[in-house]
Amino acid sequence: xxxxxxxxxxxxxxxxxxxxxxxxxxxxxxxxxxxxxxxxxxxxxxxxxxxxxxxxxxxxxxxxxxxxxxxxxxxxxxxxxxxxxxxxxxxxxxxxxxxxxxxxxxxxxxxxxxxxxxxxxxxxxxxxxxxxxxxxxxxxxxxxxxxxxxxxxxxxxxxxxxxxxxxxxxxxxxxxxxxxxxxxxxxxxxxxxxxxxxxxxxxxxxxxxxxxxxxxxxxxxxxxxxxxxxxxxxxxxxxxxx
Amino acid sequence: xxxxxxxxxxxxxxxxxxxxxxxxxxxxxxxxxxxxxxxxxxxxxxxxxxxxxxxxxxxxxxxxxxxxxxxxxxxxxxxxxxxxxxxxxxxxxxxxxxxxxxxxxxxxxxxxxxxxxxxxxxxxxxxxxxxxxxxxxxxxxxxxxxxxxxxxxxxxxxxxxxxxxxxxxxxxxxxxxxxxxxxxxxxxxxxxxxxxxxxxxxxxxxxxxxxxxxxxxxxxxxxxxxxxxxxxxxxxxxxxxxxxxxxxxxxxxxxxxxxxxxxxxxxxxxxxxxxxxxxxxxxxxxxxxxxxxxxxxxxxxxxxxxxxxxxxxxxxxxxxxxxxxxxxxxxxxxxxxxxxxxxxxxxxxxxxxxxxxxxxxxxxxxxxxxxxxxxxxxxxxxxxxxxxxxxxxxxx
Ligand SMILES: Nc1ncnc2c1ncn2[C@@H]1O[C@H](COP(=O)(O)OP(=O)(O)OP(=O)(O)O)[C@@H](O)[C@H]1O
Ligand SMILES: [Mg+2]
Numbered sequence: 307x308x309x310x311x312x313x314x315x316x317x318x319x320x321x322x323x324x325x326x327x328x329x330x331x332x333x334x335x336x337x338x339x340x341x342x343x344x345x346x347x348x349x350x351x352x353x354x355x356x357x358x359x360x361x362x363x364x365x366x367x368x369x370x371x372x373x374x375x376x377x378x379x380x381x382x383x384x385x386x387x388x389x390x391x392x393x394x395x396x397x398x399x400x401x402x403x404x405x406x407x408x409x410x411x412x413x414x415x416x417x418x419x420x421x422x423x424x425x426x427x428x429x430x431x432x433x434x435x436x437x438x439x440x441x442x443x444x445x446x447x448x449x450x451x452x453x454x455x456x457x458x459x460x461x462x463x464x465x466x467x468x469x470x471x472x473x474x475x476x477x478x479x480x481x482x483x484x485x486x487x488x489x490x491x492x493x494x495x496x497x498x499x500x501x502x503x504x505x506x507x508x509x510x511x512x513x514x515x516x517x518x519x520x521x522x523x524x525x526x527x528x529x530x531x532x533x534x535x536x537x538x539x540x541x542x543x544x545x546x547x548x
Numbered sequence: 549x550x551x552x553x554x555x556x557x558x559x560x561x562x563x564x565x566x567x568x569x570x571x572x573x574x575x576x577x578x579x580x581x582x583x584x585x586x587x588x589x590x591x592x593x594x595x596x597x598x599x600x601x602x603x604x605x606x607x608x609x610x611x612x613x614x615x616x617x618x619x620x621x622x623x624x625x626x627x628x629x630x631x632x633x634x635x636x637x638x639x640x641x642x643x644x645x646x647x648x649x650x651x652x653x654x655x656x657x658x659x660x661x662x663x664x665x666x667x668x669x670x671x672x673x674x675x676x677x678x679x680x681x682x683x684x685x686x687x688x689x690x691x692x693x694x695x696x697x698x699x700x701x702x703x704x705x706x707x708x709x710x711x712x713x714x715x716x717x718x719x720x721x722x723x724x725x726x727x728x729x730x731x732x733x734x735x736x737x738x739x740x741x742x743x744x745x746x747x748x749x750x751x752x753x754x755x756x757x758x759x760x761x762x763x764x765x766x767x768x769x770x771x772x773x774x775x776x777x778x779x780x781x782x783x784x785x786x787x788x789x790x791x792x793x794x795x796x797x798x799x800x801x802x803x804x805x806x807x808x809x810x811x812x813x814x815x816x817x818x819x820x821x822x823x824x825x826x827x828x829x830x831x832x833x834x835x836x837x838x839x840x841x842x843x844x845x846x847x848x849x850x851x852x853x854x855x856x857x858x859x860x861x862x863x864x865x866x867x868x869x870x871x872x873x874x875x876x877x878x879x880x881x882x883x884x885x886x887x888x889x890x891x892x893x894x895x896x897x898x899x900x901x902x903x904x905x906x907x908x909x910x911x912x913x914x915x916x917x918x919x920x921x922x923x924x925x926x927x928x929x930x931x932x933x934x935x936x937x938x939x940x941x942x943x944x
Contacts, residue, residue, distance in 0.1 A: 360859070362858070362859060362938070363938060382863055382864050383863045383864075383865065386858070386861050386862060386863035386864075386866070387861065387863075389858075389859060389860065389861050390860060390861025391861070395859050395860070401852065401855070401856045401859070402856075403853055403856060404853075414856075414857065414860055415860035415861055418857070418860065418861035418862045418863070418866055419861070462860070466861075
């Protein structure tokens with residue numbers, strides 16, 4: 307069984323009386339270790355699909371199983387545990403807790419583990435060092451640049467060692483140089499064997515992945531495997547500064 | 549817990565407002581309890597100062613309420629009544645009294661005081677010695693002498709260090725010679741001054757001060773404490789007969805006894821406690837509603853934070869707990885400050901001599917319990933509202 311298995315997923319929103327179908331029957335399966343990018347025009351339902359993948363919302367109908375577990379039958383507590391242990395989110399708008407240090411932001415997911423690890427602080431420090439922010443432990447989001455903030459969110463997504471990273475336009479708010487840095491971090495994560503699902507508008511970003519799924523009007527329009535660009539020449543506009 | 553503190557630190561204005569709501573509620577609760585306790589104590593003190601032993605009681609002219617009557621002096625208790633009571637077998641001492649609030653004047657000094665017309669046995673009944681000079685004598689009674697025994701307070705206020713003995717004080721329009729000074733008892737904690745009194749012979753009071761023979765009250769001391777209730781029955785029968793009351797008419801006199809006073813105090817206490825309960829419930833309710841409203845606003849403002857936490861594994865339970873924790877922390881904090889403020893206000897009221905107050909452990913325990921309860925009770929609704937937002941909605 308695949309890591310992510312979706313069959314005929316439909317999602318509709320009810321707004322004052324009438325219903326709009328945003329996802330109109332999506333079937334995808336993604337294996338562990340894949341690097342998938344999801345592209346498509348605005349309003350195609352990319353973010354909605356990602357919310358369902360990340361167990362943030364439930365599909366209106368359809369079957370979804372994640373790592374062998376049926377998601378529909380789960381209660382809030384079980385869904386929360388899955389989000390906590392198996393998934394790490396990275397958002398375009400960062401979504402860091404304001405006024406909280408990088409260290410505490412990164413540590414936050416550990417506070418919701420069934421047993422809070424004793425080495426939480428050390429782990430958070432290590433995660434920040436890994437994304438190159440060992441010198442920014444006690445800065446709050448307001449005191450950091452966009453690129454630094456996005457690296458904090460990656461450290462936060464990684465802290466609980468999840469199998470899957472879900473990233474919704476992680477480079478959307480960054481300039482090309484910072485974007486390239488972030489993509490380098492993602493490339494490294496894939497080489498560690500994590501599964502990455504990345505939503506983007508930027509075809510150059512999509513080139514980093516080895517599979518691209520194109521959504522349109524709530525349906526899969528195209529799903530193809532392709533070559534990954536070489537890591538050392540990765541970059542959105544020219545080679546990344548080393 | 550740590551998260552709760554962080555949340556509160558980040559929303560300083562909201563936290564301050566909520567704390568203020570609780571502070572006001574708890575402070576007023578504290579002040580109210582302090583005033584209640586203080587008043588109770590002052591009443592009890594006053595009673596202690598009526599100087600009743602277990603073998604004494606008084607009969608006052610006029611029926612009705614025990615204390616704080618406004619009606620003019622009733623005219624039905626006479627010296628004849630006092631003499632008849634004295635003839636009862638169980639009675640040891642009888643002291644008939646008249647009483648009037650007057651201005652006492654010596655040279656350029658004047659002071660407001662209570663003037664009592666009493667008989668010489670007063671001293672034995674009250675067991676109150678003179679510090680200087682002598683007490684009223686039977687001779688003074690017979691001669692209707694214009695002599696006075698001063699309590700320590702008027703002696704000090706009028707004479708200011710001069711020896712009062714032998715001097716003349718004016719009570720209303722009549723001059724009296726000072727023959728003695730009572731021992732000082734000291735002002736009670738509640739502010740009642742037992743030394744603010746002047747005693748003159750009852751006969752003098754009747755003929756030269758009040759110009760009438762009716763008594764204010766009769767103090768009765770029995771031979772044995774066990775005979776008090778029997779003596780009261782006898783006195784009732786006697787007075788009803790003397791006053792020609794038909795069997796249907798109500799008593800035109802009332803007893804003041806240690807038990808009667810206790811009952812009265814308990815009744816007052818009950819009425820007061822009920823009022824206190826009402827006022828503090830209202831003020832705490834207001835505080836609670838303030839908390840609830842601000843928490844609801846804060847939930848709306850912090851939707852994003854809730855969403856982020858939900859994304860990384862916070863369950864509904866976790867979010868509920870976080871918000872509940874915040875409201876309990878706020879209300880406990882407000883409770884502590886509130887008790888402090890209330891305590892300060894109570895101490896101030898007492899210091900300024902406006903209202904007697906008394907702080908015990910009760911306000912502390914009460915505010916602890918109440919502020920926790922308020923935090924839980926009014927925090928639950930916002931907390932649940934926060935928890936039932938779906939993470940999908942919150943991050944839009
Ligand atoms: N809670 C909701 N209620 C009503 N409509 C919604 C809701 N969430 C999403 N939609 C609608 O669903 C459609 C798809 O939204 P979604 O956010 O998934 O698009 P997207 O592909 O991520 O677009 P973008 O590239 O602009 O981020 C949009 O038309 C949006 O208006
Ligand atoms: Mg989107």
